[in-house]
């Protein structure tokens with residue numbers, strides 16, 4: 001009897017192992033799969049070797065000469081898509097509109113499948129529509145929000161004026177300015193300085209904790225029971241609770257009528273009071289978190305890269321300064337100036353290509369069995385979209401490794417509409433904060449360069465090698481601001 005049970009057990013385990021290493025029919029090419037791990041170890045080694053997951057995956061795709069890389073990470077089927085045609089297909093076709101659902105992503109959303117970024121189906125559609133409509137109503141990219149951005153620009157200039165006797169770290173200064181604008185939109189008020197600092201530190205610590213805990217908690221979520229500290233779970237939980245408490249406090253203040261107005265929390269609560277069943281406090285809290293996470297570091301990192309590039313290329317900086325002086329003089333910059341400041345706008349587009357802030361967009365979840373580039377992609381497969389490679393594709397960009405703003409200006413001297421530049425994605429899951437991000441980056445950058453020449457006094461140019469995690473950012477650097485006469 002014992003022998004029979006043992007034989008049966010061996011048979012079941014062998015069957016499971018064999019099943020776990022056999023690829024589905026016509027699945028895209030990629031490394032072989034090991035039992036339990038799939039190709040995780042290969043991806044991890046490549047990421048380590050090439051400095052980031054994006055570069056590691058890109059090298060693997062080249063090794064297998066494919067535009068669709070097929071992987072298995074733990075138990076999940078994953079594909080990474082390359083090339084304009086495949087990327088457009090994933091961005092625009094409805095079968096790719098889903099988001100994966102797992103313990104790790106729920107942890108990102110404070111423990112539940114809620115919010116917009118990591119939901120799909122009717123809840124996502126309804127709340128995305130509500131959020132986008134609200135973003136338009138308060139005037140993202142229009143006058144109301146523009147005033148807020150211009151106010152923040154004045155705060156940044158005031159800070160520089162007070163502190164420019166020594167080099168300034170732009171990171172915190174810009175992060176503070178973006179967070180202020182986002183918080184104003186979400187909660188309708190300016191955050192107190194110490195509170196703001198706590199929030200920025202919290203978001204920073206949280207994104208670091210997620211990067212470090214990523215591979216452990218994503219593939220072996222059970223390890224949190226055995227190693228809550230070592231796996232990073234305890235820290236993430238603590239940071240989640242602290243961020244949750246800050247957002248809850250703002251919601252409670254609104255509920256006690258402490259904040260009037262048209263901000264997001266106020267509008268959402270009005271819907272909640274109508275007893276619409278998906279409008280819950282949990283959902284409100286997670287959407288606020290979505291907007292703060294998705295909007296803060298992305299926007300400030302682009303601006304940081306723009307300043308770093310101007311610092312490293314003085315001739316480009318002078319060209320931008322001349323254009324600003326000739327076209328708008330000392331007027332306060334506004335978003336509509338972007339069609340007149342052609343070279344400056346082209347420079348900012350090139351920054352978004354050259355330092356693609358979200359090198360791998362997604363993750364998406366395939367809702368139906370489908371086909372990409374002739375390969376069969378089973379339902380539930382996770383899809384990653386390599387925007388970083390799209391922006392360096394030699395078939396689309398001449399000398400892609402060269403930083404060249406002129407590629408965005410046509411022979412008539414007009415800004416070109418280049419439709420393979422996709423830093424904000426495309427389709428129904430396209431970034432809903434793009435107008436805010438673009439206005440913020442443009443107004444802040446023009447406002448700073450209009451008033452100050454940016455240099456490095458010690459003569460050692462800071463490196464422009466990015467630190468590439470889930471999003472890309474520059475290594476810490478300082479700027480000396482010299483007032484223009």
Ligand code: HEM
Pocket residue numbers: 116117118128290291292294295296298299302357358361362363364423424425426428429430431432433434436437
């Ligand atoms: C330069 C700054 C930014 C960049 C490069 C960026 C990039 C992106 C990209 C590529 C996506 C699409 C992901 C996908 O297709 O799966 C996305 C989604 C998203 N972004 Fe942004 N973003 C930026 C700023 C912002 C801002 C300022 C906000 C908020 C006000 C925001 C909120 C969101 C949200 C909520 C989503 C999820 C949309 C959904 O799943 O339906 N982003 N972003």
